[in-house]
Amino acid sequence: MIITDYDLYEVPPRWLFLRLETSDGIVGWGEPVVEGRARTVRTAVEELLDTYLLGKDPMRIEDHWQTMYRGGFYRGGPILMSAIAGIDQALWDIKGKHHDMPVYELLGGKARDRMRVYQWVGGDRPEGVADAAREKVEEGFTALKMNATAELRRVDSPSAVQAAEDRLAAVRDAVGEKIDIGVDFHGRVSKSMAKKLAAALEPYDPMFIEEPVLPEHNDALPELASHTTTPIATGERMFSRWDFKEVFEDGCVDIIQPDLSHAGGITEVKKIASMAEAYDVAMAPHCPLGPIALAACLQVDACAPNALIQEQSLDIHYNETSDVLDYLKDPTVFQYHDGYVDLPEGPGLGIDIDHSYVRMQAGEVNWHNPVWRHDDGSVAEW
Structure with missing residues (x-):
């Protein structure tokens, strides 16, 4: 069994869903997103999948995690770790479905x-x-x-x-x-x-x-x-x-x-x-x-x-x-x-995502957190 394909869906209100597909038809879902930076994380997910994970055995989750994290000279931070997170969720979803048991x-x-x-x-x-x-x-x-x-x-x-x-x-x-x-x-x-x-x-x-x-x-x-x-x-x-x-x-x-x-x-x-x-x-x-x-x-x-x-x-x-x-x-x-x-x-993961509804809702999600300002015009923490 290898990973053969994937889809990414930006969906309201502010989420990004990953659909990961294997050669034997098992589908895993993940949610790799930084709220307000869906497009940025999307690019990071695509980079990890296109340059590394496609064609690999989805069962070797720990090895894939280490490779996605340690395989780059620059590591950590919200974008990369969120991209890894969503891929990791999808891999565990696939593994649990393969063994017919919850991830836990x-x-x-x-x-x-x-x-x-x-x-x-x-x-x-x-x-x-x-x-x-x-x-x-x-x-x-x-x-x-x-x-x-x-x-x-x-x-x-x-x-x-x-x-x-x-x-x-x-x-x-x-x-x-x-x-x-x-x-x-x-x-x-x-x-x-x-x-x-x-x-x-x-x-x-x-x-x-x-x-x-x-x-x-x-x-x-x-x-x-x-x-x-x-x-x-x-x-x-x-x-x-x-x-x-x-x-x-x-x-x-x-x-x-x-x-x-x-x-x-x-x-x-x-x-x-x-x-x-x-x-x-x-x-x-x-x-x-x-x-x-x-x-x-x-x-x-x-x-x-x-x-x-x-x-x-x-x-x-x-x-x-x-x-x-x-x-x-x-x-x-x-x-x-x-x-x-x-x-x-x-x-x-124990859930059944409605793929048709996801496709119907998918589009560009333009959610960004508000920028607040104090009375003097300076930027305030949100």
């Missing part, structure tokens, strides 16, 4: 029977979060996540901190003490403001504060950790086990959030999860993406003892015109109940 069975078998999930509430500039939170809890979710703030200046006013505190207080009041609430700083916050915000939000007992500073400022995390008892989460913009080494060694992060479509796919994130376990760090994979990425996450969640909770993008504010379940022949594979989702039991 090939990775050692299940460490759990279902996976807890959280639901996003509010938008980029969070508003109406209390009502949205109440609604999602009524739907059965037991964990939520919200943005902490809109844009912030490097040293902002007490009113900006108070507004964030008031929003979280309103959500906590709406849902009570039994519901977990993750608060995403989204890299919008300078280290000076992160200390103030963490202190202000701590009385409302957030499940975690996410990406309190940008990854290029991870050296500030130990000091921040010394100022709060709230668990610190980060990692969606870290792309390999080598990127995570420093935060593990510093002992400042409680939850890591690698993205299965950015951090080298199933092969790499399984290794990152094992590294985290050795440092007593939990994992909550980042996944504001499509159904293939979510299915890949659940394969690793299934066999990672330290997997804590899973992000998923159903009804997220980015998903305009299409949503996660629209691309599946059987959307019940991701049925949420009591705050959990059952692990997919089908072979490979």
Whole structure:
């Protein structure tokens, strides 16, 4: 069996799907994308497939991963690692289908029977979060996540901190003490403001504060950790086990959030999860993406003892015109109940992509994140 052909589909709202075909007719799906850079990643995927992977045996996944990563003098970063991630997902999908079992069975078998999930509430500039939170809890979710703030200046006013505190207080009041609430700083916050915000939000007992500073400022995390008892989460913009080494060694992060479509796919994130376990760090994979990425996450969640909770993008504010379940022949594979989702039991990634719907939706996806500016006209972090 060899890899014979592939197709790439840009589909709304902001995703890129890879369809990888073998000589015996098995098809594997992957989701290689950087949100807002679909065309750039598409080119990287084409380069890896055309110059290396076509004609190869799809079963040798580890060797292919090493070749795609180490075969280039320049390596790492969001584009290359996302291209590798989507190819890796498709290869595991093929291997699972070949052996007629879920990927997690090939990775050692299940460490759990279902996976807890959280639901996003509010938008980029969070508003109406209390009502949205109440609604999602009524739907059965037991964990939520919200943005902490809109844009912030490097040293902002007490009113900006108070507004964030008031929003979280309103959500906590709406849902009570039994519901977990993750608060995403989204890299919008300078280290000076992160200390103030963490202190202000701590009385409302957030499940975690996410990406309190940008990854290029991870050296500030130990000091921040010394100022709060709230668990610190980060990692969606870290792309390999080598990127995570420093935060593990510093002992400042409680939850890591690698993205299965950015951090080298199933092969790499399984290794990152094992590294985290050795440092007593939990994992909550980042996944504001499509159904293939979510299915890949659940394969690793299934066999990672330290997997804590899973992000998923159903009804997220980015998903305009299409949503996660629209691309599946059987959307019940991701049925949420009591705050959990059952692990997919089908072979490979455990999902059946509706190829005809993908083709119908495919076209140029022109999604880019907004560029925010402060009152003085300078660029703000989004």
